[in-house]
Amino acid sequence: MSEKLVLALFGSPRKSGPTGRLFDAFIEALPGGTQVRMFDAFSMKIAPCNGCGGCEKTGNCVLRDDMDEVYEAMEAADGFVIATPAYNLSFPAPLKAVVDRMQCYWSRRFSLGMRPPVEKPKVGALLLAAGSVEKSGADVLQRQTRMLMSVLHCRLTACVPFMGTDQADAAQREKAALLAAKQAGHTFFTSR
Numbered sequence: 001m002s003e004k005l006v007l008a009l010f011g012s013p014r015k016s017g018p019t020g021r022l023f024d025a026f027i028e029a030l031p032g033g034t035q036v037r038m039f040d041a042f043s044m045k046i047a048p049c050n051g052c053g054g055c056e057k058t059g060n061c062v063l064r065d066d067m068d069e070v071y072e073a074m075e076a077a078d079g080f081v082i083a084t085p086a087y088n089l090s091f092p093a094p095l096k097a098v099v100d101r102m103q104c105y106w107s108r109r110f111s112l113g114m115r116p117p118v119e120k121p122k123v124g125a126l127l128l129a130a131g132s133v134e135k136s137g138a139d140v141l142q143r144q145t146r147m148l149m150s151v152l153h154c155r156l157t158a159c160v161p162f163m164g165t166d167q168a169d170a171a172q173r174e175k176a177a178l179l180a181a182k183q184a185g186h187t188f189f190t191s192r
């Protein structure tokens with residue numbers, strides 16, 4: 001199998017929290033030789049989308065910042081993984097800015113009629129940590145991710161939630177969550 005490239009978006013401000021542990025389990029289980037380009041949303045300089053409409057004319061964002069590297073990786077990647085905690089039922093603000101700046105792919109597809117908006121097909125995964133066992137945050141994140149990936153020529157094949165991270169019995173659920181993340185990494189390029 002030829003070497004695969006994974007674009008990884010990391011959305012937690014903490015490297016070793018529940019999100020980080022899910023992420024590490026997933027990445028370590030990827031097939032040997034897989035290259036990973038990891039983008040840490042909290043350390044990147046990404047301006048928010050200002051809705052200027054420029055991408056509706058060209059298919060590209062008019063803003064120039066760290067997002068350029070993400071756009072470049074998006075064209076080359078075979079896999080796309082988002083690892084994030086739930087913040088107010090959504091992505092933390094820096095990651096939300098990255099997601100909003102992917103509006104140019106939506107514009108390619110729906111304003112400019114480009115099919116596919118990104119040439120290379122991808123498989124996608126969502127790894128999420130939520131403090132509560134209540135499902136709303138996970139549901140919203142999964143819905144947003146599915147919608148985003150649908151304009152990235154990317155099939156969401158795995159969603160690994162680690163729920164109740166802030167509850168007293170979190171450690172008991174962590175084992176199953178890490179195992180699921182590992183399994184998702186292992187089968188990432190073969191899952192349907």
Ligand SMILES: Cc1cc2nc3c(=O)[nH]c(=O)nc-3n(C[C@H](O)[C@H](O)[C@H](O)COP(=O)(O)O)c2cc1C
Pocket residue numbers: 012013014016017018019020085086087088089090129130131132133137165166
């Ligand atoms: C600003 C903020 C908002 C949060 N909002 C939610 C939420 O809406 N739903 C939820 O289940 N947990 C929420 N949490 C809890 C985090 O999702 C939880 O602590 C998670 O495990 C953090 O992961 P991390 O330490 O890997 O970043 C929130 C935490 C913070 C700091």
